[in-house]
Amino acid sequence: MSKVIAIFGAGTGLGVSVAHRFGREGFRVALVARRKDRLDALVEQVAGKGIEAAAFSADLSEPAEVPALVAAIRARFGRIDVIEYGPIGGEQGFTPAAQLDATTLQGLIPLLLLTPVEVVRAVLPEWTERGDGAFLLTHGYSAAQPMPHLSGVGPVMSAARNYLYSLSGELADTGVYAGTLSIGAMIARSEAATAVVADSDSLAAFPVVDPDDLAEHYWDMYTKRDRIEQIYPESLAPQTIAG
16 A cells, blocks of 8 residues: 655645655645635645545644544545644744734744644554554744844744754654745745745745745655754754844
């Protein structure tokens, strides 16, 4: 039975590129997102490449729905081997730290922290029993490098990044891989790239990356399993901000 990758937060940018990259290697693809009309269009696009794909409509800001969602994917494909979790879209914008409040953070925590934890909980028994599996977490560079004016999503993603690092250490020698891709760029063809208003010097300085290049990074991480985190562009390195 061929392997299955489930892409949580599938979109027109990185999600579909990951589907194409893994699909070329024989993976079947489960595409998960909230809007069924967009999902159906993505399934048609992926299937046009000769890749078996199916859509699963779900609100990823509802962690309690994860067990049923994972069960539905298993019922359709029989297994799950890889998960790529990256549901950032145009609705999740930056907030300057000086303007950040608890309400904003509470709105981001389910999607960016609680749901990925529940996804891992739902698939980990299958993976540990099989001795193979991979959880690929996508986040923005502000999770690794705090930057003025680019807060909000950063603190919540940094918590998920912390979790991912701990998870990776605990899964060492089990055959299960956990890795994260930290992206300091706008992703071409993505909904987020078209929605972001580049009204800060920090955002304006960000490069634009082809999602096919990022998908290639994920394939390399998945096959080599030699690093927990890949930062793009590689020239970026977290630094301490001077006071």
